[in-house]
Amino acid sequence: MSSYTAAFRVWRGDADGGALEDFRVEVNEGEVVLDIIHRLQATQASDLAVRWNCKAGKCGSCSAEINGRPRLLCMTRMSVFSREETITVTPLRAFPVVRDLVTDVSFNYAKAQEVPAFVPPPGVAAGDYRMQQIDVERPQEFRKCIECFLCQDTCHVVRDHEENKASFAGPRFLMRIAELDMHPLDAAAGAGVDRKKTAQDEHGLGYCNITKCCTEVCPENIKITDNALIPLKERAADRKYDPLVWLGDKIFRRTE
The missing domain is CATH 3.10.20.30 (Beta-grasp domain)
Incomplete structure (x- = not known):
């Protein structure tokens, strides 16, 4: 040897x-x-x-x-x-x-607690959840996360700007929001939780400028930026700025 x-x-x-x-x-x-x-x-x-x-x-x-x-x-x-x-x-x-x-990585645990949990579909017992594999393939990738927080560490929004920590969840927890938003059984909307809106307004999605540094350091090779953050940004922008979506919200009273 x-x-x-x-x-x-x-x-x-x-x-x-x-x-x-x-x-x-x-x-x-x-x-x-x-x-x-x-x-x-x-x-x-x-x-x-x-x-x-x-x-x-x-x-x-x-x-x-x-x-x-x-x-x-x-x-x-x-x-x-x-x-x-x-x-x-x-x-x-x-x-x-x-x-x-x-x-001391307690910042990350505090951010985890701020993300609303999975909301079970009404009238369905936990053991009775049924999903097609094609419906869970996208969010399933994000379950590989081992919470090493390397993505949180390398994200310059957190790394270089201490003042951002209060209003920015970081890539790991924005990915968690994206995962829940893609979940075929998550009933958050029916419970009054708009995951796209809270991602933008409460968890600092707009701070992310998709440099992909989080993806580059992920030991599980999760495509955090391409598969979670960019799609979440697109859905949040659609909900906030698309005039057709805005009109539909008003007509069907989906928002206040």
């Missing part, structure tokens, strides 16, 4: 500040960045804080930035880097640092 010594720079610190610290660490064939972080903990920095769980790319816990790009530590193979380069590992930039590579 081939092994070599790699140069790592890892951010160390807490909410009060910190700095990058240099390490030289052994790398073995087939390892991922998370393996190296664990080796650093075992041999050189026993107090290094990192969040992780499954080590299989399914829990979303080990999100960080590697050479400035939001990635999962457990899914980033050392073989993608040359043996000569220095690998820099830093915490997610969009969220407050707790310690070292661990960030």
Whole structure:
């Protein structure tokens, strides 16, 4: 088995500040960045804080930035880097640092609570839901999300403008709204919830300028921009600006 010594720079610190610290660490064939972080903990920095769980790319816990790009530590193979380069590992930039590579991502859970839940169709028991596969194929893609929040981290609306966080849900939760809006059994409209309107008015859909940076970092390869955000924008614009839709709303009293 081939092994070599790699140069790592890892951010160390807490909410009060910190700095990058240099390490030289052994790398073995087939390892991922998370393996190296664990080796650093075992041999050189026993107090290094990192969040992780499954080590299989399914829990979303080990999100960080590697050479400035939001990635999962457990899914980033050392073989993608040359043996000569220095690998820099830093915490997610969009969220407050707790310690070292661990960030406070509670912003995302707060946004999740603001999205109205699935509204069951009236008169149908939960075990009696029936849907054709063709009707669920579009929203089914979005269920692959592991909530690593890499899309939230790389979205410049959140990343570069702290003041936007109060009024912008971010791509992960706009995708959730799109998923519910596409759901063949969601009865939100009948319950007085207009998902397209709330996406625009309450969750900041208009802030998104479809740069596709969220799609580029998604470890599940969900086409967030093309399949969720753009269609949601189109439906929201139709409802708000299309004169025929506006006239239909007035005639049939679909809105107040």
